[in-house]
Amino acid sequence: MEQHEIRERHPLLDEKGRLVEPGYAKELLLDYDRNAIKAGKLRIKEWDYYLISNGAFAVALTIDDNSYMGLDSISLLDFRIPWCHTKSAMAAFTMGKKKLPSSSREGDVTAVGKNYKMKFENNGSERVLLFQMDDFCDGKPIRGRLRLECPETESMVIATPFKGKTKAFYYNQKINCMPASGKVEFDGKLYEFKKGEAFGVLDWGRGVWTYKNTWYWGSASGQLDGVPFGLNIGYGFGDTSAASENMLFYDHKAHKLSQVHFNIPMKDGKEDYMSPWTFTSDDGRFEMDFVPILDRAFCADVKIICSDQHQVFGTFTGEAVLDDGTVLEIKDFPGFAEKVFNKW
16 A cells, blocks of 8 residues: 655645645644634544553543533553443533644643543653542542653654545544653552553544544554564544554654554454454554453443444554564563444
């Protein structure tokens, strides 16, 4: 698959609100401006999602402004049990009031509601994630402070149009392998994320989405024989003829992959998420087995709005090939893969 790499900095959208240049980049080159969007304001969706994991336990944090609805979410996951819990707070018609930054490079995000507070601080050199919620699970509070270093690193950036919807687009950056440290307290337990053992990923999304879509996404961040290694794989929505979002990250350099397919096992006509998966690629550069440990499943269906999510955490084993042909042997590398269906 021939893929178009964006190399010059310019506005994301033209004067009619259309993507100027669909494709991928290795840094946030295109300038996003919410005011340049020409689609209906209720279709704008913006979010910052962080996942911090050390392979034994993890925290996921989301501040999301979907215009007609805002979502602030905290998840705690313990893969040793395994166990997870997610608590989300929703607000109607936020319409950009959360003021998510137009760039991932710097800018703070704050979300405050009844009995909870979240703040993502980003000064360009480090990110500090602060959160507390009085009734997180069974009336028990959670609180935490996590620090992410921001090394000089290449990342996955993609500008994706939607066929037949000229004013719809998704502009996305995934920053993998951010060294993490900090502590989370819940239910009398201290979850300590130690530097060198814990790593974070940022999913930074801005766009105008169509109403009904499905996406597949997989991610992992850690170290391979002492070298930072990560992966980002996915597909399922929009017109990806210009580029896919599949990348490997090795020693903070990005290596572009072509198409990767998620082979989710089936049982009785339905996806069997907790049986072993495989991943295959059209260029032979990403061939993996995936053994699930925990399915962070969520389903909300109120007919007009529906979200059916399966974020499956587990371990990757197989081979990944860098741009220069170097073959990396991956064994029991922690990460996740998900399938999400939305009507939103």
